Every structure is written in C-alpha cells, then in structure tokens.
C-alpha cells in the first residue's frame with residue numbers, strides 16, 4: 001500500500017510539474033513565435049480582400065486651407081511643359097464621400113514628383129493612414145506612375161502595416177468632377193483592393209463601410 005501511495009504522489013507531482021511547465025510555456029511565447037502563427041495563416045491562404053472606396057481632398061498650393069505644397073524644383077522645371085522635377089509633399093484628408101465634410105477616414109501623406117519629360121507622368125509615393133474602425137492605425141503604401149491625363153490611373157499597393165502586413169493589391173484613381181470655378185481644389189476617387197489578415201472578416205471581399 002505504501003508503495004502504491006508513493007507512486008501516486010510521484011504521478012501527482014509529475015502532473016503538477018507538467019502543468020506548471022505548460023502554463024510557463026504559454027506565458028513565455030516569444031513575439032517571434034506569435035508572428036510565425038500569423039505568417040502561417042497568410043501562407044495557408046487565409047487572407048481576405050478588402051475593397052476600400054474613398055475620396056482624397058486635394059487642396060493645392062494657393063487654396064486657403066492647402067494641404068499640398070511644392071518643396072523642390074529642378075533647373076528645368078520652369079521651362080519644362082510638364083514641370084519636370086517639381087516635387088510636392090502632401091497631407092490630404094481622406095473622406096468617405098466626395099464632400100469634404102463627410103466622414104473622415106484618415107490622411108494620405110507622401111510625395112509626388114513630375115518625373116516624365118514628355119507628358120504629365122507623376123511618380124507617386126503615398127502612405128494611406130487610416131483612423132477609423134478596424135483599420136485605425138493601419139497604413140497602406142502605394143507607389144506608381146500617375147499619367148494624370150488618363151481617365152483612370154492604376155497603382156500597385158506595395159505594402160502596409162497593422163492589418164495590412166504582407167498586403168498586396170492595387171488602387172484605381174479617378175478625378176471626381178468638380179466645379180471649375182473652384183481654384184486649387186481637386187477630389188480624387190480611389191478604389192483599392194488589398195489583402196489583409198483573415199481574422200477580421202468572414203466574406204471574401206469586405207467593404208470599408210462594414211469595418
């Protein structure tokens with residue numbers, strides 16, 4: 001009997017030790033390990049696609065509330081018909097509707113460079129910084145060539161942060177028709193398709209309004 005009792009207590013102690021180790025292990029999961037689980041989701045094809053439809057309020061130099069400013073020019077900017085070498089920095093408001101007073105979604109910040117000698121071809125380098133819903137705090141980075149005389153312009157989504165880690169996708173930009181009497185003010189319409197962490201939604205395409 002004594003022998004059985006001691007085997008029993010050894011088993012109990014072993015179980016306690018195992019249990020303790022398990023709790024310890026769970027508490028000590030390093031950050032890199034958590035990242036691996038996230039990456040596993042991505043590479044198992046559990047990504048979803050979000051459709052983000054938004055408007056950018058482009059208040060250019062000369063507008064009383066301007067958010068776009070020229071910061072550099074080249075030696076030929078003034079004589080180039082396409083303002084070659086002109087660089088602008090912008091911090092434009094993003095809204096849900098074309099109206100500047102509609103729901104604000106965040107800001108788009110970055111640089112545009114007139115980088116084509118023979119037409120209006122603008123090099124874009126933009127970060128979309130979102131401030132609403134499940135997108136709050138996440139960014140999407142867009143890079144590309146903006147041939148502004150085209151009806152539609154397409155840019156690659158090259159990366160992101162927050163729910164957009166490892167994202168890929170594309171953005172379509174069009175110019176929203178404006179009253180020509182209003183100077184130095186344009187509204188750009190964007191439709192962006194981008195992959196994101198699957199844990200945020202069930203359907204294959206989630207619209208920003210559902211977030």
Ligand SMILES: *[C@@H]1O[C@H](CO)[C@@H](O)[C@H](O)[C@H]1NC(C)=O
Nearest residue numbers: 059063064065066100182185
């Ligand atoms: C500039 O911003 C102010 C404050 O939001 C606003 O009242 C005013 O109408 C704006 N001006 C123009 C020309 O849009």
